[in-house]
Amino acid sequence: MDLLNAIFVKPFADMVAAPDFLLQVLWEGLVAGVLYALIALGFVLIYKSSRIFNFAQGIMVVFAALTLIGFHEHGVPALLAVPLTLAVMFILAVAIERVVLRPLVNQPDIILFMATIGITLFLIGFGEIIFGGENKVMITEELLIPTGSYTFEPFGGFVSIEQKDLTAVVGAVVLVVVLLVFLNRSKMGRAIRALGDDHQAALSVGISLSTIWVLVWFIAGVIALATGIVWGARAGVSFALEVIAYKALPVLMLGGLESVSGAIIGGIAIGVLEKLFEIYWGQPLLGGNTETWFAFVLALIVLLFRPQGLFGERIIERV
Amino acid sequence: MLYRTAGQFKTSYRADHALFPVRQDAWLLAFILLLAFVVFPMTANEFVFRALLTPVLIYALAALGLNILTGYAGQLSLGTGAFMGVGAYACYKLVTIFPDLNLIVAIMLSGFFSAAIGVAFGLPSLRIKGFYLAIATLAAQFFLVWLFEKWAWLYNYNSSGSIQVPTISVFGHPVAGPNATAIVQYYVVLVIVAVITWLAINITRGRIGRMWKAVRDMDIAAELVGINLMKAKLSAFAVSSYIVGVAGALFVFLWRGAAEPVAFDIPLSFRVLFIAIIGGLGSVLGNYLGAILIVALPVIISTLPASVGLPLSSAMVEHLNTMIIGALIILFLIVEPHGLARFWAIIREKLIMWPFPH
Numbered sequence: 199m200d201l202l203n204a205i206f207v208k209p210f211a212d213m214v215a216a217p218d219f220l221l222q223v224l225w226e227g228l229v230a231g232v233l234y235a236l237i238a239l240g241f242v243l244i245y246k247s248s249r250i251f252n253f254a255q256g257i258m259v260v261f262a263a264l265t266l267i268g269f270h271e272h273g274v275p276a277l278l279a280v281p282l283t284l285a286v287m288f289i290l291a292v293a294i295e296r297v298v299l300r301p302l303v304n305q306p307d308i309i310l311f312m313a314t315i316g317i318t319l320f321l322i323g324f325g326e327i328i329f330g331g332e333n334k335v336m337i338t339e340e341l342l343i344p345t346g347s348y349t350f351e352p353f354g355g356f357v358s359i360e361q362k363d364l365t366a367v368v369g370a371v372v373l374v375v376v377l378l379v380f381l382n383r384s385k386m387g388r389a390i391r392a393l394g395d396d397h398q399a400a401l402s403v404g405i406s407l408s409t410i411w412v413l414v415w416f417i418a419g420v421i422a423l424a425t426g427i428v429w430g431a432r433a434g435v436s437f438a439l440e441v442i443a444y445k446a447l448p449v450l451m452l453g454g455l456e457s458v459s460g461a462i463i464g465g466i467a468i469g470v471l472e473k474l475f476e477i478y479w480g481q482p483l484l485g486g487n488t489e490t491w492f493a494f495v496l497a498l499i500v501l502l503f504r505p506q507g508l509f510g511e512r513i514i515e516r517v
Numbered sequence: 518m519l520y521r522t523a524g525q526f527k528t529s530y531r532a533d534h535a536l537f538p539v540r541q542d543a544w545l546l547a548f549i550l551l552l553a554f555v556v557f558p559m560t561a562n563e564f565v566f567r568a569l570l571t572p573v574l575i576y577a578l579a580a581l582g583l584n585i586l587t588g589y590a591g592q593l594s595l596g597t598g599a600f601m602g603v604g605a606y607a608c609y610k611l612v613t614i615f616p617d618l619n620l621i622v623a624i625m626l627s628g629f630f631s632a633a634i635g636v637a638f639g640l641p642s643l644r645i646k647g648f649y650l651a652i653a654t655l656a657a658q659f660f661l662v663w664l665f666e667k668w669a670w671l672y673n674y675n676s677s678g679s680i681q682v683p684t685i686s687v688f689g690h691p692v693a694g695p696n697a698t699a700i701v702q703y704y705v706v707l708v709i710v711a712v713i714t715w716l717a718i719n720i721t722r723g724r725i726g727r728m729w730k731a732v733r734d735m736d737i738a739a740e741l742v743g744i745n746l747m748k749a750k751l752s753a754f755a756v757s758s759y760i761v762g763v764a765g766a767l768f769v770f771l772w773r774g775a776a777e778p779v780a781f782d783i784p785l786s787f788r789v790l791f792i793a794i795i796g797g798l799g800s801v802l803g804n805y806l807g808a809i810l811i812v813a814l815p816v817i818i819s820t821l822p823a824s825v826g827l828p829l830s831s832a833m834v835e836h837l838n839t840m841i842i843g844a845l846i847i848l849f850l851i852v853e854p855h856g857l858a859r860f861w862a863i864i865r866e867k868l869i870m871w872p873f874p875h
Contacts, residue, residue: 251648301851307647308593309854312794315787316846323840327833444659444783447652455648485667494656498641501653505644 209478221357223477224470229363229432231469232370236425237446238453238461239374240418245455246394247414249307250299253314256443257321258419262287263336263426263435264329270337279337280423287419288412295412303407322437333438336430343431366428373424374462377417381458390414394456448497453509460509468493520868536718539869553707558700566699567772568816574703574710575767577808580792581717581801582760587790588798589721590753591733592642596654597789599661600758601765602781603631606671608766609680613673620685620692621705624766628759634661635758642750646736658783665778679777682770693770702771709767713760718801720756729753730799761789791842795849797856806857814842 213220237255244252265286269279298313344361381387392400393410401407429439449468453460472492480488500508520541527533537543557570583597607630611623638657642650665671672680684694691697692705720726731739732749740746769776788811796807818838822829829837853859 251651298847298851302854305850305854308587308794308798309850311648312790313847313850315791316843316850319839319843319846321843323836323838323843326836327840444655447655451649451652487663487667491656491659491663494652494659498653498656501645501649502641505646505649507649 204483205479208482212478218357223473225357225359225363227470227473228466229366229469230473231466232367233425233429233442233465234445234449234469235462235465236370236373236421236428237443238449238465239377239458240421240425241446241450242453242455242458242461243377243390243414243421244418246458247390248299248393248411249310250314251307251311251455252418253311253443254317254321255418255422255446256440257318257325258287258290258422259426259429259442260435260437260439261290261321261325262419262423263430263439264325264334266423266427267334267337267430267435268329276337283423284420287423288416291412291415291419294415295408299411300408318440322440326437333434333436334430335434336427343427362428362431366431369424369428373421374458377421378458386410386413445493448493451497451507452500454507457507457509460507464508468496471496520865520871522869536722550711553711558703561700563699566703569812571699571703571706571772573805573808573812574706575764575772576789576792576812577804578710578713578767579761579764579789580796580804580808581714582757582762582764583789584793584796584798584800584804585717585721585729585760586753586757587793588800589726589733590729590750590757591736592639592750592753593647593651594654594757595651595783595786595790596638596657596661597761598781598783598785599658600631600635600761601768601785601789602661602665602776602778603634603758604628604762604765605769605776605781606665606680607631607762608770609682610671612683612685612770620687620770621709624709624763624770627766628762631762631765632755632759635754635761636751639751639754639758642754643747655783658786662778662782665781677777679775680769681775685770693774695774697771706767706771709763713763714801717756717760721801725749725752725756733799791846795846795856797858800856800858802861803856803858806861810857811842814838814845 237259240255240258241252244250244255262283266279266283269282270276274282294317298317299310302310302313343365347358347360348364350357350359381391389400389405389410390413392403392405393407397407426435426439429435429442433439445468446465449461449464451464452468453462453464472489475492476486476488480486480492520539522539522541525538525540527538532538537546557565561570579597579601582600583594586592586594604627608623608627611618611627612620615623634657638654641653645653666678669678672678675681682693684691684696686692687705690701692701721729728739728744728749729752731742731744732746732753736746739749765781769780773780792804792807792811794807795810796803796805815838818841819831819834822834849856
């Protein structure tokens, strides 16, 4: 009876008793969710255009952030370091397309997936040799990101919202809108989507596979840089950050591998729900740290009912 | 020349489907077994046992388990490390609850626990396919490692939170724990690995193995010709997790001697997956070739610079190691996506034909 009470009654009673705390938890979850959504977006873009499950997105986040900090450490002004980092990400995209993807065209999905794990390992080793393994502080102020915090007092309580989190959310929204417009309105964007639908048909109407792949990996690099700045501002930049890539995977399952809007909604849903679960159920009942698996188990349960994710394309199978 | 098959006539279907239709294959295997059972133990020292021979066998066994699931039944799994952990923790509990139990029996029994957990986490495979399933197995990976950390009963409430292998003797010889000698451990591992490999080869050649291959190649078609998908997929998960669990128990009890939950985290899963893929999906031999490559490479990379007079710091060596392994994985995938086993198959084919090109 006590257990049932602790599962079904007490958490909700706690939520009602302290609505300001609940709001704070929801906000934290939302910010985390936006970051998950950004990483998932990088995955979705590459998957849509090339059917490659890009495991390297997480390390690209770290690599982009470290490159940015590295440029700044060598005396490059912060606002100049951003375009320089983007140039590095572009070179990386070209290199990946030339060296890894082009020879592997037409191989089974799992081979390409393994190749991206190979890229991940390579970038980890390469990055650690260049930048060293220690945790670095993101150059938040130099990038003109406000660092104060707003406080509200709803319901007679206290909620604090950090300005950099707010910047992150606004920045992510802008990025996503730009991306959606680009994908749906521009010629290049339509070419990306065409390639996602059918490689051979796209090739036969004159869409260049290698150009689009470089473009897509570059966009994924841009998203990685944005994610790296935002996440780095919250928690510093180190190779441990690579594990957040795993957080994007259940988001992908939930949202569907091909859906941009699914990635965003799934990311936010998982960010909020896992925070709520951790605070109200995980810590009192299970000893905490449930964030490592909650999202996966949630996604697994959803998938049992909708195998293509909430927003994925319907799977039609033929023999 | 060496592989001339002339004169080896098959007069029945049985002979044609024998395990070694070509006599030279049997000789080659006998030679390798001779090396493994007699020559290596006589020549190797403690370091070679601990750093090369035993880990190669254990990783090859784990990769064999994964290969049955991914290479034969076509179900991609990223949770191998956690299933190895289940085997290790089950074996630890068995050994501490029943101290009189023979260690080898305990290791063989612990596989059943991971098989049960594997079937439970394999249930989603009935609905989910491809990468969605791979991510679903990651749920097992993260949940189980979390459980190893939080469920104190699993490690007998000791303060370090890790499992320490006590000294265990079998027939009067210390086999596990600090007093065991490397050569005894090597022999135990070798025998277990050899027996399981032999069983696995025969399972994959038989009715069940063909069922798995049909499901891998196209599951709907397999269903239409009357294969029970549920039975095929879940049996693949069970057999695979059993082997992986035994490998996990060997990993801790006969090699590492102690393990904390982090040891079973996702890098272990990926390492086993690398071995299976570089070795070759859907082959038994490939697991051994892949394991030799992945285990020997770090040893070579760490000893090579010192031997040619290039002193490198240990951190540098580690980073170089990660980088080179990443690059090699890409290289191998580009040169031969079907793995080292395919290389061997091509060489063998050439040797049989030699000196004629076709």
